[in-house]
Amino acid sequence: MSEAKTLLAVQGVTVERKNNARPLLEDFSLVVVQGETISLLGEVGSGKDTLLHMLAGSLERGEDASGTLQIRDGATEKVSKRPREGVRIAYLAGPYAKPLSPLASVASQLSRVIARK
Secondary structure (H helix, E strand, O other): OOOOOEEEEEEEEEEEEOOOOOOOEEEEEEEEEOOOOOOOOOOOOOOHHHHHHHHHOOOOOOEEEEEEEEEOOOOOEEOOOOOOOOOOOOOOOOHHHOOOOOOOOHHHHHHHHHHHO
16 A cells, blocks of 8 residues: 655644734744644634745734745645645534535535635
8 A cells, every 4th residue: 555645734833913912923833744634723812824825925914934844746845824735624614704604504605715716
């Protein structure tokens, strides 16, 4: 049996915001291989949104990141604020952002979002 291909490797990622005493995300590492499905779960403020913004290359003004990232067979590179080609992220904001309507099914709402892509 062949070894599963690495799709994403995040190593030692730290994201800091100016004037924050604590990092938004600190020394985070993750490897995702072909065939895996990943769900990020955690308390409010644990860095889930920050990780996804970093992967998408959409950190906010005043946020800086360090660490390395490898996508598929590409070279390992330092994380940056620029958008990355070949990366698609599905993101559903937490309940405080009120991303879904309680009056419609989740499937119908998500299908509308997917259809826009």
